[in-house]
Amino acid sequence: MSDEMESVDDFRARAREWINANLGPMQPWDISQHCDTDEIELEAVARDRALQRKLFDGGFAGICFPREYGGLGLTPDHNRAFNEELAGHEYPSRFSVPTFSPCASVLLEYGTPEQKAAHLPAILKGDEVWVQLLSEPGGGSDVAGITTRAEKQGKDWVVNGSKVWTSRAWWADWGIILTRTNWDLPKHQGMTVFILPLHQPGIEIQRIERLNGESEACQEFFSDVPVPDSDRVGEIDAGWTIGTRWMYHERLGHNSPYVTRPIGGKREQSYEPSVVGIARKAGRLDDPSARELIGEHSALGLVTHELQRRIAAGAASGKGNKDLSSIDRVFRGIASVRRSTIAFELAGSGASVWDEDEEDATDAIGMNFLMRQVACIGGGTTEISRNVVAERVLGMPREQSGDRNIPFRDVPRGPKRG
Amino acid sequence: MWHELTSDQDLLRDTTSRYLGDRAPLSQLRKDRDHPAGFDPAYWTGGAELGWTMLLVSEDDGGGSVSGKGAVDLALIAYEFGRHAAPGPLVDCNVVASALSGQEGELQQDALGQILTGEAIASSCLGAAPWQLPDEAGVTMTKDGDDVIVNGSIKPVESGAQSGFLLVTGMSEGGMSQVLVPVDAAGVSVKALKSMDVTRRFAAVSFENVRVPASALLGAFGQADEEVTRQIQTAAVILAAESVGAMEAAFDMTVDWAFDRYTFGRAIASYQALKHRFADMKSWLEASHAISDAAAEAVADGTATAGEIASAAKSYIGEQGVELAQDCVQIHGGIGVTYEHDLHFYLRRVTLNRLLYGTPAEHRRWLAGMQIEKEYAA
Numbered sequence: 001m002s003d004e005m006e007s008v009d010d011f012r013a014r015a016r017e018w019i020n021a022n023l024g025p026m027q028p029w030d031i032s033q034h035c036d037t038d039e040i041e042l043e044a045v046a047r048d049r050a051l052q053r054k055l056f057d058g059g060f061a062g063i064c065f066p067r068e069y070g071g072l073g074l075t076p077d078h079n080r081a082f083n084e085e086l087a088g089h090e091y092p093s094r095f096s097v098p099t100f101s102p103c104a105s106v107l108l109e110y111g112t113p114e115q116k117a118a119h120l121p122a123i124l125k126g127d128e129v130w131v132q133l134l135s136e137p138g139g140g141s142d143v144a145g146i147t148t149r150a151e152k153q154g155k156d157w158v159v160n161g162s163k164v165w166t167s168r169a170w171w172a173d174w175g176i177i178l179t180r181t182n183w184d185l186p187k188h189q190g191m192t193v194f195i196l197p198l199h200q201p202g203i204e205i206q207r208i209e210r211l212n213g214e215s216e217a218c219q220e221f222f223s224d225v226p227v228p229d230s231d232r233v234g235e236i237d238a239g240w241t242i243g244t245r246w247m248y249h250e251r252l253g254h255n256s257p258y259v260t261r262p263i264g265g266k267r268e269q270s271y272e273p274s275v276v277g278i279a280r281k282a283g284r285l286d287d288p289s290a291r292e293l294i295g296e297h298s299a300l301g302l303v304t305h306e307l308q309r310r311i312a313a314g315a316a317s318g319k320g321n322k323d324l325s326s327i328d329r330v331f332r333g334i335a336s337v338r339r340s341t342i343a344f345e346l347a348g349s350g351a352s353v354w355d356e357d358e359e360d361a362t363d364a365i366g367m368n369f370l371m372r373q374v375a376c377i378g379g380g381t382t383e384i385s386r387n388v389v390a391e392r393v394l395g396m397p398r399e400q401s402g403d404r405n406i407p408f409r410d411v412p413r414g415p416k417r418g
Numbered sequence: 419m420w421h422e423l424t425s426d427q428d429l430l431r432d433t434t435s436r437y438l439g440d441r442a443p444l445s446q447l448r449k450d451r452d453h454p455a456g457f458d459p460a461y462w463t464g465g466a467e468l469g470w471t472m473l474l475v476s477e478d479d480g481g482g483s484v485s486g487k488g489a490v491d492l493a494l495i496a497y498e499f500g501r502h503a504a505p506g507p508l509v510d511c512n513v514v515a516s517a518l519s520g521q522e523g524e525l526q527q528d529a530l531g532q533i534l535t536g537e538a539i540a541s542s543c544l545g546a547a548p549w550q551l552p553d554e555a556g557v558t559m560t561k562d563g564d565d566v567i568v569n570g571s572i573k574p575v576e577s578g579a580q581s582g583f584l585l586v587t588g589m590s591e592g593g594m595s596q597v598l599v600p601v602d603a604a605g606v607s608v609k610a611l612k613s614m615d616v617t618r619r620f621a622a623v624s625f626e627n628v629r630v631p632a633s634a635l636l637g638a639f640g641q642a643d644e645e646v647t648r649q650i651q652t653a654a655v656i657l658a659a660e661s662v663g664a665m666e667a668a669f670d671m672t673v674d675w676a677f678d679r680y681t682f683g684r685a686i687a688s689y690q691a692l693k694h695r696f697a698d699m700k701s702w703l704e705a706s707h708a709i710s711d712a713a714a715e716a717v718a719d720g721t722a723t724a725g726e727i728a729s730a731a732k733s734y735i736g737e738q739g740v741e742l743a744q745d746c747v748q749i750h751g752g753i754g755v756t757y758e759h760d761l762h763f764y765l766r767r768v769t770l771n772r773l774l775y776g777t778p779a780e781h782r783r784w785l786a787g788m789q790i791e792k793e794y795a796a
Binding site: 277291298307310311324330331386387388389391394396 | 704
């Protein structure tokens, strides 16, 4: 290949041809990450690994990753073109988030040349699935309040503590972890980032069953886990600098230029059951009040989509402040909650009580309703985002906090007793 | 705004903004509280000269947009109307002008000419609407030989008592029909109504066996459904953009207030309970901008989903605009419900805009119908 970069149009044409020749139609397991049993899930994972390998062998993996690490060294526009051509096709959905964004993105920005050489090609070939080890039982939104510790032993490190809400850690391969390395510095200054293999003595992984019966999220317990200094990412005690970029890549999620996933086509709507179908099944399609709910559901979907486009356009033009994404986060959470409630209302009693022999039962609508607040919790609560909007977008005074400018070991972490 | 403005669009908006600031400041609106029309005729003709009524009219008919997307240009004007709570029948004159553009009849051409110069005001009498069942229509039309007979009544009609021409929509055999009726036609009566708005005027219009010739028809008898749909989409775009302007003005005013108003020794902007309400309001406001701009683009381009997006905008902004303005009142406290304070101009604006050309409930039902049709077709 010459040094001149292939045009987006040429790349798109080549991608289209390759995709049509090599990738089958989109499958249910590309749309929903949920699998009914662990056996099925492991099959889906194996299939995704093979699909990722197929992309790599076909010369279409890691479109925005540098060539020296197995990528193509092309631009976000090339990635977008590929993703558009991918619409309607099968793809390795379990490799998008969090493996490519944020994990591989952070590694690319802050990893040593040796770390990148060891892991980025392995990720692109489908050999390594990564997770992010960020949230802890002691706090979700207050990310910098972590207490999982890494202590120096000789020139290497030992990790103790616990991380939680790690999606699919039970079958993933590697993790990127934020730890506390200095308790005498203020909260944001004493953290360090490491990478580690998940399946090793000293790491116990427990599945967390959620109220809808699904258990993709895990909690990990670290007991004297050894980590070589060569697996440290960035400077000692400078982990928060990486952490803020890490969370930026996390927020980008599926919109990251490092992520391969279909854009357009049916995927975007098919996450949710059609409320028209729900109302029809409940025999309420001609009821004007049901129609008002269907219309409200549909309008909120359109508004959510247009707001996301507006914020993304603001960010792309450089005019928008990066905290504007918090506006999108608040709105998305509230709109999603309302839409779950509408679907539940339209479904009637069938969403709460159902006959398991019945075809086309609407129990999933009921479970979505019970789980609806996840839309306002996961990835940072709407309350935290409201603080960001008020303080960083509207310039209102910051909340009082008890953790600034004092050594982290003196920060209160529970009520004072006695 | 989501879309990047061309320099011509910027100029259009800026000119209108300065004109409104000069000719229709809130102090003037207060003075005109009891003015029968709500504004001086010279104010309206001056606005027409700036292009307020020409953007949806073809160049052949003396109109023209500045960007090639008339609805987008018009939304810029409407946004400024909202920000200034400005008087004048922007929606109706544009709806009627767009309906008359391309029509060949003498009456139609005469009316359009007068609307373009601002010399005459026109009103749309939406006596039937796509979200209604046929027997719910307020106005019916029948054929008698070559003539059309109009019966029924409709309210509210904006500037009905100031209007020279009425674009009347009614239910007829085979579908909706539209006729253009001079306001002095026999059998037409107009009664000025009181309204909660300070700046705009509304009327009830009734038709008692009003006989008009077939030449007064816009399109074929019973065949106006598509055209009425397009007109309502246009109205939805203008009203949505206006309300976004009014929401923005109310919100900005309330943010300033939160920094200036102290209680218990601190600015009320420092209370988390209020900061979170502001964050919610900001999200509604940005969402309203987004869907309003998307509706203007879609209607300008006549895309297949323009109807869905326009109804989403009209219903979402109709509801959330009022909620935002009322939240602004709440955060102001007692001063927020006084006539002396400026906030009520925007509260009134969004409250009436919520109602005109279909309430949120009506647009949701209409949108549901589109959704159902689409899924059955699929």
